Amino acid sequence: MAARSEARVRGTTPRRGLWDLVAHPVRRVLEEGFMAVLGVVILIWTILPIYHMAIVSITPLTDAFAGKFWPERPTLENYQTVLFQEHYFLREFWRQLGNSLFVALATMAIVLFVASLASFAISRLKARYGHVVSNTALLTYLIPMAFVAIPFYRVMSDYGLLNTLWALTFAMATFATPYAIWVFRQYSDTIPFELDEAARVDGATPLQLYWLVYLPLMRPAMIAIGTYALLLAWNEYLYAFLLLHNEERATIPVAMGFFLNTDDAPWSLLMATAIIYSLPPAALYYSVRRYMVSGLTAGATKA
């Protein structure tokens, strides 16, 4: 919107400065040209690593060292090798994909449950010390995950959860929940309290208020945060590789890390795995994109 008004402004601004001495049509051409060149640069920058991933994934294993812009003999056999688990590194591919899915869904469920209850208690029931809880949550959100990895590993070992999918699930839920509470609280402020009051007059209990009023109205924020938690868990590498040790328990990112243990990693297979693993989250992200943008920027513009 701002840009549109800036554009409108341009037409009528009194001309001053060197740029304004250039004739109008020439200026337009120069400007469009500049925008186009910048567009091409942005496009190449954005696409190149993803293009490279796709290209290597359709290059035969024996040609993977050619470093070509386009493979001489493109093939889909790498995908077949991955999907039928026909390689040493891919013996457990489907199980690992299942592990990734399990951790992602369980994390999402825990985060939505815990954070929606907490945000409801804080912002709707005005729980005592709610602001203390909410500020400690914000504090947790600001601790870099990588910095707590070492003690977290030891604590999980004390809890007897090491090398289980629950360990990773709890880790991810722990780090996603504070942000979820924060976003839910921001979003909850936009829902009028009169709705709660009306339900109370009709005799709604706090739990009915949560289930019948709060949750339905929070749907957009729930979608954004559910996706956020799901993707966070699906994408996690560090905690997964610390907490899950063997192949049967690994998630896909850890399994991709295993590929690097040899000097001549089968890069074509690695990239085919990468594409298969990247498609679901990318598709999910794009399908809920409008919720994501509004959800993520909910508090940002006010800050």
Added chain:
Amino acid sequence: MAAHAEKTAAAVAPERNAAPWTPELTWGAILLIPYITVFFLFVVWPVGYGVWLGRDPDSYRRLLADPVYLRTVWNTAAFLGIGVNLKLFLALILSAYFMSQRPWIRWLSILFILPWAVPSIPTILSFRWMLNSEWGMLNGMLWDFFRIEGPYWLVDPKLALSSAIAVHIWKYLPFWTLILMAGRSAIPTDYYEAARIDGASRMQMFAYVTWPQIRNLYVTSTLLSTIWTLGDFNSIYLLTGGGPNELTHVLATLGVRYAFRLQELDMGVATVMTALPILVPLVFILIRRLGGRVE
């Protein structure tokens, strides 16, 4: 029931201290239990344990005597200083670019968020192979198209760290561009109208209308991004693994190297603890900025 509603209304009333305890407050406390449980089991306990592990002053002395650690501190400073500021400066420019209403730019903006939508591990690994100086596509293309011998991207320590910064920026630029676009959209169009009537140039409009309106957001973003960049483990670990010769570590990867590759847990924790002098003030300022409006 009506009496109940009245009581609730009283509880929400301004004089909170005087408000009596109601069933709603009991429910409020009960519904907080799941989060408080998670918080104590998985935040308080590990963090407390970490502080306890890092209590030995001797680990810090050994750390300061380790040249790898000193190198890591410089690397971290460069990673933060360049990574964060370059990323946000580019995001500031690109947010203006993507505010344009041209249809093809709107299409481009959909592609532009791909790095953010795609998981980071596959793309970092893709970078790693693409930047391989002997067999990678980048140097292959440089040779095929321009007959240039490409540089040793991940073998030369300086280039390797720069590559890691580039990978980091590639991944997070779309996110910050979206945030700054949201900030720009929130500026009332009247401001630009008024500036137009006063005959302001485009640079003046940025300096006197746009910037004052998004400066706060830009500063908050910089602080938040500094914390997140400090915790960026993947961009280094999966691209260079800290190599060559442990010359490209940052604090996050060095901690893991000590703790799990060298089996020195307290050295690992001590490494991370040395980030506290930057981390604590950042967290303090950010809590005030982000949580300030909350009661």
